[in-house]
Amino acid sequence: NAGVTQTPKFQVLKTGQSMTLQCAQDMNHEYMSWYRQDPGMGLRLIHYSVGAGITDQGEVPNGYNVSRSTTEDFPLRLLSAAPSQTSVYFCASRKRGSYEQYFGPGTRLTVT
Amino acid sequence: GENVEQHPSTLSVQEGDSAVIKCTYSDSASNYFPWYKQELGKGPQLIIDIRSNVGEKKDQRIAVTLNKTAKHFSLHITETQPEDSAVYFCAASLPNFGNEKLTFGTGTRLTIIP
Numbered sequence: 184n185a186g187v188t189q190t191p192k193f194q195v196l197k198t199g200q201s202m203t204l205q206c207a208q209d210m211n212h213e214y215m216s217w218y219r220q221d222p223g224m225g226l227r228l229i230h231y232s233v234g235a236g237i238t239d240q241g242e243v244p245n246g247y248n249v250s251r252s253t254t255e256d257f258p259l260r261l262l263s264a265a266p267s268q269t270s271v272y273f274c275a276s277r278k279r280g281s282y283e284q285y286f287g288p289g290t291r292l293t294v295t
Numbered sequence: 296g297e298n299v300e301q302h303p304s305t306l307s308v309q310e311g312d313s314a315v316i317k318c319t320y321s322d323s324a325s326n327y328f329p330w331y332k333q334e335l336g337k338g339p340q341l342i343i344d345i346r347s348n349v350g351e352k353k354d355q356r357i358a359v360t361l362n363k364t365a366k367h368f369s370l371h372i373t374e375t376q377p378e379d380s381a382v383y384f385c386a387a388s389l390p391n392f393g394n395e396k397l398t399f400g401t402g403t404r405l406t407i408i409p
Contacts, residue, residue, distance in 0.1 A: 187338070216396075225301075225384060225399035226339070241396065242296075273338050282327050282388065284397070286338030 184209050187287035189274050195293045196264040204259040204290050206274030213279040215257040216241070217249065219270040220289075226273065232257055233279075264294045297322045299387050301400030309408050314375055316403045318385035319367040327388040328361060328368045329397070332381045339384055343370070372405075380407045 190205045208215065216231040228241030232251040246268060248260040257276075261268060271291050275284040298321040308314045320328075326347035331339035345352045345359045345368065352359050356375075361368040372379055382404050386397040 223304075223401055225299075225401040226397075227399070228396055231396065275338075282329065282344065283341050286331075286340065288336070288338050 186210065187274055187276055187285050189272075189287040189290050191290060192288070193291050195295065196261070197295055198264060198266060200264050202261055202264065204261075204272055204274075204292070206257045206259065206287060207255050208257075208274075208276040208285070209255065210276060210278070210285065211254060212276035212285070213254070215251065215274065215276045216284070217247070217257070217259045218273045218275065219243065220273060221270050229259065229272075261292075266294045268292065269294045297325055297387055297389055297398040299385060299398050299400040301385050301403060303403060304401065305404045305406070307406045307408055308375055310375055310377060312375055314370075314372045314379070314405055316370045316383055316385070316405070317367060318369070318387075318400050319365075320387040320398075321366070322387075322389060323363070323366060324389055325387040326390045328359070329386050329388075330357075330359060330370050331384045331386065331399075333384065333402075334381045342383075375407045377407050377409060380405060 187208045213234050217229040218226040220226050227243050230249040232238045238249050271289050273289050274287040277284045301318045329344035332342045333339040356373045358371040382402045384402050385400040
């Protein structure tokens with residue numbers, strides 16, 4: 184199993200540009216989440232999904248969109264990038280009935 | 296919502312000594328407390344967790360203790376080794392069946408001095 188994979192590893196955007204961060208898992212996990220990690224602030228939940236077709240907002244959802252058309256994929260869309268979205272983004276998944284979350288390797292995003 | 300505070304933010308210990316990281320949480324209803332280890336350039340990885348019906352859990356050199364009355368829990372690493380150097384995060388989760396969400400602490404950078 185590849186586990187949780189994320190692409191790209193690094194990305195630089197200009198203010199106002201849009202892009203999609205990709206996340207995929209091959210463990211057939213029902214739950215998937217997106218977090219952002221900023222210095223001194225730990226990980227904060229952006230959006231999450233409890234299954235295909237079902238998504239909900241986390242702690243810091245503004246400026247981000249998600250959709251879940253398949254069990255495997257959970258892309259995160261930045262509609263109009265802002266410097267405040269400069270961060271490291273982690274995707275995670277877990278199986279229903281289990282608390283353990285499996286994290287991807289992260290995407291480092293810089294918005295200039 | 297839940298709020299998790301973690302201390303210290305940085306910790307340096309001599310190889311072979313013990314390291315202790317402490318977290319406090321605000322919502323007495325929280326019932327799940329995991330600890331994650333994050334190595335440089337990688338995503339966090341679960342190393343140990345504890346449920347609210349248990350006071351202590353141990354896995355080789357790593358142990359976690361929970362004091363529900365005081366609303367705090369701690370990570371203990373004994374006989375530290377260079378590979379223990381990493382950032383450690385605590386987290387807490389409220390019981391929301393099928394929809395549990397973790398609130399993370401701000402992290403502790405642990406450095407093991409050879």
